[in-house]
Amino acid sequence: MSTTTQTAAPGRGSGSAGSSTPVWRVVAEREVTTRVRDKTFLAATGVSLLLVVGFFVVMLLLGGGADEYDVAVTSDADETVLATAQEVMRESGSPDAELNAEVVDDADAAEQLVRDGDVDVALLPADGGYTLVGDDEIDAGLAAGLSSAVASQALQDNAEEQGVDLAALSEGTEVQQRLLDPNADEADARSGVAFAFALVFLLTAMGFGMTIAQSVAQEKESRVVEILAAAVPVRALLWGKVVGNTVLAMGQILLITVVGVLGLVATGRTDFLSGISGAVVAYVVFFLLGFVALAALWSVAGALASRQEDLSSTTLPGQMLLFLPYFIGAFGSDDVRTVVSMLPIVSTMLMPGRMAEGDVPWWQIGVAVAVTVAAMVLFIRIGARMYERTLLRTGGKIGWGEALKASD
Amino acid sequence: MLQVNHLTRRYGDATALDDVSFEVRPGRMTGFVGANGAGKTTTMRIIVGVLAPTSGTVTWGGEELTTEQRRRFGYMPEERGLYPKMRLRDQLTFFGRLHGMTATQAHARATDLLTRLGLGERIDDVLETLSLGNQQRVQVAAALVHHPTALILDEPFSGLDPLAVDTMVELLSSELSPDLPVLFSSHQLELVERLCDDLVILSGGRVVAAGPVEALRDQxxxxxxxxxxxxxxxxxxxxxxxxxxxxxxxxxxxxxxxxxxxxxxxxxxxxxxxxxxxxxxxxxxxxxxxxx
Missing domain, CATH: 3.30.70 (Alpha-Beta Plaits)
Known part of the structure; x- marks a missing residue:
């Protein structure tokens, strides 16, 4: 029997009489339920989430605690020294510095706390002033802040005792600090976000793209496709696959985004978060557009294969479509990035990243959205036609060129 | 009534079907016989709509068959195929819904069919863990799940042992109704003889005989x-x-x-x-x- 077959009845998916669900939704539901029951899929999602959570835990351990110090003192009066020290530190380069006093009975108890790591340092009264006791090291900023606070407190006390006008005495001694690039730290973080945007799209689109292609190829390989095609229009099958996998991919990306945002909140980076929130929203939108545009092509890649083994070659164009923009984004000059960030697929990887890194003119974002939507419509139309022509052809791999030229 | 009118299908210069016409009457089993390559599968694929004819039509009650009507047909292709890693009941429920049933109807019907096929114990098992014979039963069930308005079965009994054939025939007969036309192809002529009311014989892409078995005998x-x-x-x-x-x-x-x-x-x-x-x-x- 010859194997050149096409579908006879193209047309839209349809719901029959009664309350039955439209075909594309039944197909989409199967895609989703099969996937969420798949242990490999669950494990992979879990691992990505763990990575994100782990990233913030490390941030919290390394950076988050750096501006917060616990100091053991032996009298309530010393708490005012801490308050002054906190003031000093906030004015000199550690705007988020926070000192907590731990009042204990005596020096031994204070030293014990230091030894146990419960406090960062102990501030103990000594002859002629105070001793700062640390375990194996003392944070320089903290030491400077506390020393300065102790000194000014003592000066104040001494001045009062001697009847000296301290204000007049300290006239002209203040040294202020000013940074020329106060946001350098944040700029690094923003580039990090831009990089993460591109990488997460690359990995997710690739992962789910392969899933779509495999799911189509499996239906061809197991021959179940003939029953499917006899029951419903081939186009409805395609829609179901695209919708089902888009829902899954978006679900995964939203989950990662939510965990990431929660992580920023938990680590107290809310100011940073509000700075990139526009980019995050744009990312979700661009992700959706870029993913759907590619999904139809991944389905065709599946329909071109006769067996799972054919997928490595039929999915090559899809992989190129993802890797090229990724490398252009990583290594291209700023001008190149600006231009290509308005192209479909590339826009998903670069545009939200550019928005996170700095201001992007609105017209550029508009062009990127418009071009991506146009590409999405075009890809889906071409994809649907190729899918219809190739899905029921068995007996060997079909080339992309051949499938494009194939007639009904 | 399902009618096939002047179907022709060409592949390049080769003619697989040449002006094939016959009818499948409701409430009767029509046997479809012919040598390998005679065009049985091609005809059936055109009837269910997975293959387009070069010319000719398939009509239902005198009108050209619509996509929506085809959706109510039951089809068992020559090349068997189901989802290997899907549970039996989920699988049949899925097919029922594809054919237009609601989720609840499909679920109940899937349970009932599997129980009647003796697979009640294995309802939540994955298809590929079943023996080939049992997989074939599920395949028949997939064609029957939505109470089809017509049945197109391509070699439904091939590869089955005699007992399995009996179970299958029993199941099919229990699903038969006076409104249901059934077309099934087979190489096993004695089986066709036992089951069929009407007969269509195909040779080299042409119908060489068609009609009630009795009439053919009396010719x-x-x-x-x-x-x-x-x-x-x-x-x-x-x-x-x-x-x-x-x-x-x-x-x-x-x-x-x-x-x-x-x-x-x-x-x-x-x-x-x-x-x-x-x-x-x-x-x-x-x-x-x-x-x-």
Missing amino acids: EAPRYRVVVAEGGVEQLRSAGLTLLSTNGSEAVVEGNGQPADQLLDAVRRAAPVSEFSRVVRPLSQIYRDVIA
């Missing part, structure tokens, strides 16, 4: 088998009867348009008769005759 003048006394065969011959074949004291006599009782009288006059019976041509004989 030829009736023949009778007679057993006569020793040497009686010669006497039959000299009495002018047409003997189609002889074997000792046994002969097959052509009726030549005479009613059976008149023929019997003629035979009796020629020689003493111990047996006289109408020869029912087996299907395989009809098949060989029309293919020849």
Whole structure:
């Protein structure tokens, strides 16, 4: 029997009489339920989430605690020294510095706390002033802040005792600090976000793209496709696959985004978060557009294969479509990035990243959205036609060129 | 009624189907026989809509078949296929819903069918863990799950042992209704003979015979088998009867348009008769005759 077959009845998916669900939704539901029951899929999602959570835990351990110090003192009066020290530190380069006093009975108890790591340092009264006791090291900023606070407190006390006008005495001694690039730290973080945007799209689109292609190829390989095609229009099958996998991919990306945002909140980076929130929203939108545009092509890649083994070659164009923009984004000059960030697929990887890194003119974002939507419509139309022509052809791999030229 | 009208399908220069027309009547089983490559599968694929004809139509109640009507058909393709890693009930529920049932209906029907097929215990098992015979049962169930309005079964019994065939036939008969046309192809002529009311014989992409099995049998003048006394065969011959074949004291006599009782009288006059019976041509004989 010859194997050149096409579908006879193209047309839209349809719901029959009664309350039955439209075909594309039944197909989409199967895609989703099969996937969420798949242990490999669950494990992979879990691992990505763990990575994100782990990233913030490390941030919290390394950076988050750096501006917060616990100091053991032996009298309530010393708490005012801490308050002054906190003031000093906030004015000199550690705007988020926070000192907590731990009042204990005596020096031994204070030293014990230091030894146990419960406090960062102990501030103990000594002859002629105070001793700062640390375990194996003392944070320089903290030491400077506390020393300065102790000194000014003592000066104040001494001045009062001697009847000296301290204000007049300290006239002209203040040294202020000013940074020329106060946001350098944040700029690094923003580039990090831009990089993460591109990488997460690359990995997710690739992962789910392969899933779509495999799911189509499996239906061809197991021959179940003939029953499917006899029951419903081939186009409805395609829609179901695209919708089902888009829902899954978006679900995964939203989950990662939510965990990431929660992580920023938990680590107290809310100011940073509000700075990139526009980019995050744009990312979700661009992700959706870029993913759907590619999904139809991944389905065709599946329909071109006769067996799972054919997928490595039929999915090559899809992989190129993802890797090229990724490398252009990583290594291209700023001008190149600006231009290509308005192209479909590339826009998903670069545009939200550019928005996170700095201001992007609105017209550029508009062009990127418009071009991506146009590409999405075009890809889906071409994809649907190729899918219809190739899905029921068995007996060997079909080339992309051949499938494009194939007639009904 | 399902009608196939002047279907032609060409692949390049090769003609797989050449002006094929026949009908599948409701409430009757129509057997579809023919050699490998005769065009049975091609015809069935065109009926269910996975293949487009080069020309010709398939009609349902006189009107050209719509996508929506096709959706209500049940189809068992020659190349079996289901989802290997899907649970039985989920699988049948899915197919039921694809064919337009609601989720609840499909779920209940899937449970019922699987139970009747003796797979009640394995309802939540994954298909690929079943034996091939059991997978085939599920395949039939997938064609039946949505209470189809027509059944197109391509070699439904191939690869089954006789007991499994019986189970399947039983299931099919229980699903038959006076409104349901069934078309099934098979190489197993004795099975077709046992089950079918109508017959379509295809050869080289053309219909060479079609109609009720009885009518096909009656196309030829009736023949009778007679057993006569020793040497009686010669006497039959000299009495002018047409003997189609002889074997000792046994002969097959052509009726030549005479009613059976008149023929019997003629035979009796020629020689003493111990047996006289109408020869029912087996299907395989009809098949060989029309293919020849």
